[in-house]
Amino acid sequence: MLKSLKIEAEKCTSCMQCELACSYQAEGVFNTAKSRIKIFTFHHEGRFVPYTCTQCSEAWCLHACPVEAIVLNPRTGAKEVLADACVGCKVCTIACPFGTVNYDEDTKVVYKCDLCGGDPECAKACPTEAITYVQSEQTGLERMRIHAAQAAGLAGGAADSGA
């Protein structure tokens, strides 16, 4: 059974530990601008929502890549960017409907969450358990993903029921 990041936004205090841990693990620097996970602030509601790639099964990014530079890690279910093979065309950044693949103007390649190979630093760094790494089916992300994909079109092609 694959594990996923479970995000419980109501527990998030926007302490930024996840973003710092992520950027340090991925890039060797404490720089939230390079983090794969991002905390969004909702002023009206007074809420914070950490958000990152859901490793969705449609894998829009992977299928849009012209040179097989995004691959599935079968052990973790993560869609991983092979920086050596990435040409920097950015098609995956517009193909991902969740907005979780970004282009790095310094390295000239794209980057996204890779679940740290199965031991995500964001979850370890979160002091309030707003981010945990658990069996997939319980995650809010999964629910949110389904919710989002249900709307017309995002399945790329809807199964044709009868007619």
Place this chain on the structure above:
Amino acid sequence: MAMRHVIVGAGPAGVIAAETLRAVQPESEVVLLGDEPEPPYSRMALPYYLSGKIDESGTYLRSRANPAEHYRALGIDLRQDRAASLDTERRSLRLESGEKLGYDRLLMATGAVPLSPPIPGIDLPGVLNCWTMEDARGIATRAAKGAEVVLMGAGFIGCIILESLVRRGVRLSVIEMGDRMVPRMMDQVAGGLLKRWCGEKGLQVHTSTRVTAIRKGGKNGRLEAVLEDGSVLPADLIISATGVKPAIDLLKDSRVETDFGVLVDQRLQSNIEGIYAAGDVCQGKDFSTGQYSVQAIQPTAAEHGRIAAMNMAGKSVLHQGSVNMNVLDTLGLISSSFGLWDGAEDGEEVKTLNEGGYRYLNLQFSGDHLVGAQALGLTNHVGVLRGLIQTRVRLGPWKQRLLEDPTAIMEAYLGCVQPIGYNASVLA
């Protein structure tokens, strides 16, 4: 006997279709025909070959190390041959090699071919398209550092090539017929900013003019491009990037209906049962307009390839329409456009512009939905624009918030798809 699927064209649409067929109908036979000598590669990657970022094998769609083995292992019969004619009555193709190849299901994934402007001298040696690997090799040979190069066309493809030519250190002139760069992808504001940006980087882009003739002139057999106003640009190489058209020659004497591209239904099947189309050759459904048009972009080719294959395998899957979208890097200025970027009838729009900082965001709404967008200088979370458009999510209060601050696209998306606020976990 096992069902035989024949796929004509081994670009992204054809390759994805072949792989999908093998996955969902492993007992069937899959023949993948490609007429180019290289292993299946991505045209999109050619600019990065030209700029020196990758070698030829970096353009391969699958397995840089051993592409032949990739297809063999999947049970895909990849052949280098060209389909020369089609007999829909006998369900058979005649190949250039002379062989006859029967099929149960046929996929047209032949892509597109470049359109050359009808001007004198267009066939001279040294005038090249930038469409195939062979074209790219020819450009690489001629576009040495310091060489003078004229690029005809500053549309989407022209602008991508422009970037790689500048990286090669050539002296480049760009000629665009339209009144701005990427006229079919972005509006006046964005197109104007792109041109100014190029100027600042020392690149001359001439808009609202055209090359009227090409001739041999000067010493060493160099070329000359003559512009509308009579001025003459010397050139070691002239590249034509003035548009493409679907490769439908194969269907000329067949009963398969074509318009600009192959006409298909929502299963990507043509008027002839058992014949499907995908990718640049396919006039498929546009998500935003509901009309059938040729988008000629990679993500659409990938979607078509998968959906056509599902239907060929007998699994009815309807294509809901692809969102037309592009992303472009012009000498470091990144632009993107989505869906009805030019606006919807009775729509509303909001723009935010920072001319000095080369930042621009334009959102187009129709009722309670986002239907189109353009962005300059945006590299983070840009895909969510597609998400907002394609999920047709009701924006509710977020529409007003976006009208006040268009940059809050990620917040709008999250706010719309997950309950935020007190008791949120109860609602979820």
